[in-house]
Amino acid sequence: MDALEPVLPVLSDDNRGFWDAARAGTLAMQRCAACGHLRYPISPICPRCLSPDFAWTPLSGRGTVLSFVIFEHAYNPAWASRVPYNVALVQLAEGPRMFSNVVGIPNEQVRVGMPVRVSFEPVQTAGGSELAIPRFAPAG
Amino acid sequence: MGWRKAAIAGIGASRQGKLPGETALSLATEAFRDALADADLQKDEVDGLLTMPGTSSPEGAKHYLALGERLGINPSFTGSMAMGGATAGALVQLAAMAVSTGMANVVACVFGDAARTAGSKFDSAAGGSDSWGIWGMFGNAANSAIGARRHMALYGTTSEQLGWVAVNGRRNARLNPAAVMREPMTLADHQASRLIVDPLRLFDCCLITDGGVALIVTSPERALSGPHRPAVIWGMGQGHTAENLGREDWWYLPHQTDCVSRAYRMAGVSPKDIDVAQLYDNFTIAVLFWLEHAGFCKIGESGPFVEGGLRIGLQGELPLNTAGGNLSESYMQGWLHIAEGVRQIRGEAGERQIPDAELCLVTGRGMTLNTASTLVLGR
Incomplete structure (x- = not known):
């Protein structure tokens, strides 16, 4: 790759x-x-x-930010252009947890406990097929 | 009191730092020779060999064979284990069990890694069927940073409080001639260091170094005939969480509380009995968690516990990481923490010796915050 x-x-x-x-x-x-x-x-x-x-x-797609970090260092070259970017541990309303990103607000406004709702980002693979990555936006 | 059916009779270390030309095997060999000399043992007396492959070791789980071939040891008991920073303690436990059951008489536990020279990055993404890298979650620092952020949000823990852990490690490393990082570090230096994965800064992160460490485990009786006071194993514990996201409190590493509790119970001791502690510090926040998990303070109170650095300093009520730890001595993934624990029990830690240190707690943790091991060492 x-x-x-x-x-x-x-x-x-x-x-x-x-x-x-x-x-x-x-x-x-x-x-x-x-x-x-x-x-x-x-x-x-x-x-x-x-x-x-x-x-x-x-699922409802609703959850809260259990914790989050902001990458100031690119561990992977594919993410270098996004630095600084956030990664959040999202507690979903139905019970499970997943890592994702909070979108739609600056990193400085992300908070532990913040309610969020899933938001899909369309991407294309190298092979041309379409995918959607679940990320999360603030939910009021 | 305590289990006391095995002891650490020898400790050895290679040179530490950036050592071009060395390999994981050459550094493990250097450490093994040093440990033999320390214990005043001949190679042929070693009948057990337990190893941890380094990040730069190509052999993986067959590492014990490569090292056994190099050292010319055909052991009656052997194997390799990969539990990250919990491995050193876990291998000493396995060695202690082998000695106490009679499966082996003298077990060498050995580690070497040329992580610095080989350019090990510690940048991989965890995850099962779908990599966490899909969301940019790479590297070891981020896992600890997730815990640090939540601890800060729940309990008001600050970056400055994390800084006191780094400053403490450096202060002790300055008294350790073998430490890699001996320049002074102030809290202001910590605060001025760049953010790596916010809220963790560069000086919240351990070093990446080349080096090797070896520990020799035998019976307490046999250890008594050696040149040093034996560091007798009073208690041993492990705890693990395999289901990272499957536990809501995974970020807090709940298995570490179980791990230390098991070791205390076996040793018949409680936190107030511990004279000195070597707590695994891949990142500064790890030490705060251990302080709570090991019962030295209440949940959420580790930040104020370390603030100012007095309580955890050499003259404090709980001297911590007296050789400098992963943060300032060398990143030997917890192996040097055990070696320093042995030195403190022997009373041979030089300028950093804690007077009358009779019980030392040593903890290790590893992987994606999954594994933990604890030793209670005593006389």
């Missing part, structure tokens, strides 16, 4: 449900068909009960 290619998901049977939903404008995660546990990170089995059966389930 070219060094300046952004890090993009490699679609597989495991994660395709997440990225298909994202392209359609929905944040979706796996709900275990056996025990009901809503899980993230994406996994082929439930970490609670080890069942392989699940359904991709739409």
Whole structure:
């Protein structure tokens, strides 16, 4: 991969449900068909009960910023032009947590505890296919 | 009191710093020879070899074979482990178990890394099916910075308070002839250092260095016949969180509390019994977390605990990281923390010796804030 290619998901049977939903404008995660546990990170089995059966389930896309950092140093050349950029640990309303970015406000205005709502950024892969990356904007 | 069924009888270290031409194996070898001399042992007396591959080691989990071949050791007990900064403590624990069960008599635990010369970046992205790099979350500093930010938001912890941890490490390193960073550092220097991953600054981050460390574990009885007072293992503990995002309090490393508690219980001691502590400091915030996890202060009160640097200084109530730690001595991923703990128990730490140090707590943590190990060392 070219060094300046952004890090993009490699679609597989495991994660395709997440990225298909994202392209359609929905944040979706796996709900275990056996025990009901809503899980993230994406996994082929439930970490609670080890069942392989699940359904991709739409979420509200609402959450709060559990914590965040601002990268002042580019660890990866693909992100050098974005420095300084923020990365937030988002606590989703339905329970799971994910890393993402807070968009739509300057880094200095990001706060722990801030309510946020998912916002999708369309991107094109080197191969020309379309993806949408879930990021989060302040929610009032 | 305490478990006391194994002891650290030898400590060795290579030169530390930027050492062009050296490799992970050559530095591990240098440290091993130094530890043998320290323990006054012959190579043929070593029948156990436990190793940690360095970031510049190509052998991965087969590292023990490469080092065994180089050292000419065909051990009765061996293996390699990769738990980052928790590995040193975990390998000493494994060695102690081997010695106490009779599977081995003298176990050398060895690490070497040419991280500086090889250009190790510590910049990878974690994540399972989808890399955290999709959102720009790269490198080790960011994981600790996430914890630092939330600690600041919940408890009012400040960058200046983190700075006192860095200043303390440097102050102690200046009394350590083997330390890599010995120039003076003030709190103002810390505050003037550039932001790397906000809220962490350059001087909140550990060094990246070349070097090796070796620790020799044997029975307390055998250790008594050596040239130094044995550092007897009173207690051992581990704790781990594999599910980073799966735990809401992952940022706070809840397994570290379990890890230290287990070691205290085995040792039959409590925080007030500890005379000196070597707390893993890949980033300054790590020390604040350990202070809370190890029960030296209440949750959220570690910032005021370190403020001003007196309480954690050599004359303070809890002297910390007396050799300078990962921040100023050398980034040996916690191996030198154990060596310094042994020195303090021996009473051989020179200008930085804590008078009558009878119990030393040593902690390690590693990976994406996943792993933790604790040793309680005593007489």
